[in-house]
Amino acid sequence: MPSGYEGRGYLFMKKESSPQRDPYASAIPDKVYFKIGEVADIVGVKPYVLRYWETEFPDIAPGKSKSKQRLYKRKEVELILRIRDLLYKEKFTIEGARKRLKELARKPRGKESGAPQLALALPVGETNDEGLREIKSKLQELAKILESM
Secondary structure, three states: OOOOEEOOOOEEEEOOOOOOOOOOHHHOOOOOEEEHHHHHHHHOOOHHHHHHHHHHOOOOOOEEOOOOOEEEEHHHHHHHHHHHHHHHHOOOOHHHHHHHHHHHHHOOOOOOOOOOOEEEOOOOOOOHHHHHHHHHHHHHHHHHHHHOO
């Protein structure tokens, strides 16, 4: 059995030593919407920088209140923190940061999200049909366990 995995038979679940959280989550207050001044304070940039980034990064599209004030969602604030790190800490250009964000969006998020990792392997010497039946039965057992939670 590979190190860091727990389970029986051919079905293993990756153990998480500590729950992985978004590194930006602790920097963001527990609110749904944020005004531009609040986001500027959280991120550590001036509001005009945020307005400029809105023109350069299409995923930043804050809604507007009745008084036409920008209202950023938590996801957008997290994205802005990532952009800040790419531009200021990792020294990416605007275009480079845009490309990097696209790459990150395409990657599967299994490990990053903290979800248990599932590793399946066919037993050595068995035919594919037998191995697949074994995997199916293990998955059904897992589904029953999850339903009972």
